[in-house]
Amino acid sequence: MRVTVLLMAILVTIPIMAQENFPLWKPSEKLPELSAIPTIDDIKFSVIKPFEFDKDGYRFLHGVALIWHKYKLYASFGHNKNGENTVTEEANYRVSEDGGKTWGPLKNIGGGGKVAVSHGEFLSYKGQLWAFHGEYDGIMENLRMRAYLLDENTDTWVDKGIVAKDNFWPLTTPEKMDNGNWIISGFQVNEIGSGNNPPAVAISSGDDFTDWNVVVIPIETKNVWGESSILIDGPNIINIARWGEEAIALASKSADYGQTWSKVSPSNLPMSTSKPYSGRLSSGEYYLIGATYEGVKKSRKTLTIALSQPGELLFSKIFVIRHADFPEGIGESHPNAALAYPHAVEHEGKLYIGYSNNGGKVGRPEGEGRELWNNNSAEMAIIPIDQLTQP
DSSP: OOHHHHHHHHHHHHHHHTTTBBBBTTTOOOOOOOGGBOOOOSEEEEEEEEHHHHHOOOEEEEEEEEEEEETTTEEEEESSSSSSTTTTEEEEEEEEESSSSSSOEEEEEESSSSSSEEEEEEEEEETEEEEEEEEEETTEEEEEEEEEETTTTTEEEEEEEEEHHHHHEEOOOOOTTSOOOEEEEEEEESSSTTSEEOEEEEEEETTTEEEEEEEEEEOOOSSOOOOOEEEEEEEEEEEEEEEEESEEEEEEESSSSSOOOOOEEEEEEEESSSOOEEEEEEEEEEEEOOOOOOOTTOOSSSEEEEOOTTSSSSSEEEEEEEEETTTSSSSSSOTTOEEEEEEEEEEEEEEEEEEEGGGGGGTOOOOOGGGGTTTEEEEEEEEEEHHHOOO
16 A cells, blocks of 8 residues: 555656756746846947838848957848848848947848848857858748858858758857857747747857758747757757747757757746847856746847856846837837847957847838838847946
């Protein structure tokens, strides 16, 4: 009888243990509601690309990526004069030579013809500037990653060809791991609207940026639009992904430099249904940019940054970067503005954060279907690192 009772107790406990959420937020710290989160005091803003349909005809803008290269700040994004993620998509960019105060003319990396090239990622390495972009046919069909290398003598981008397949879309700056390989986090786009779009990573072989191996992270969770980012601690990597259906961050872990992964599972951190961006500050704290707070639901009206203690892989404090209604700042301000798809790069004691802003859809042209999706401007916040590392 004792054995039977003990066995029943074990069987009852197993599913409870299996239902525990992946820890991203430190359990000993109370997750704050939005009203309790402080706003960063010393912060500056820049408009990378205003929404100017009447001047340039562009509707869609999304996926800002930032990089510093030879004392210049580069900002790229997906751009389209027609609907979002249609075949006329282009990868465009601007360059600032004064830290984001002013921006040069709009330039093109690729796309805009019979094949779409959308937003992607930069890598500045050994004096060269690379760009890795999502490319597809039709409406996000046969997705792959194409690489470009900037010829700084002619100020043109040299096409280096398709460097990853398997429907992979890159969403984070390549990071070099301790084993000498580089890793890019992103996701695999299988079927639009299917929910079968898992997070994925692409891994290089050393410094060869022309051939990346795609590793798809296993999922059982339903309705996933797995745009993802990563936290790296030696061979241990945590992938943080957008769910799509629920306003909760999904998470998975690798202990072998991204070669194999645990199954994606819901975490204990609420997060808006938008692409997250994460990384590690030079001072040792990990960060996650998006919208993370108690009761967030699917709102994109506030952009936040969550931080860990130095060396910890659990977030324990949050700051507000900005709210949708922001009349005291530059850029678009509206109570219903959507602030989304962040990206970040650290440089000389400051964290530069790019993001999209739809301005509450005010001043946007008429259209239908995809033409109305993400008619955004591109903006940037500049935060001194010491503002983030204070107690």
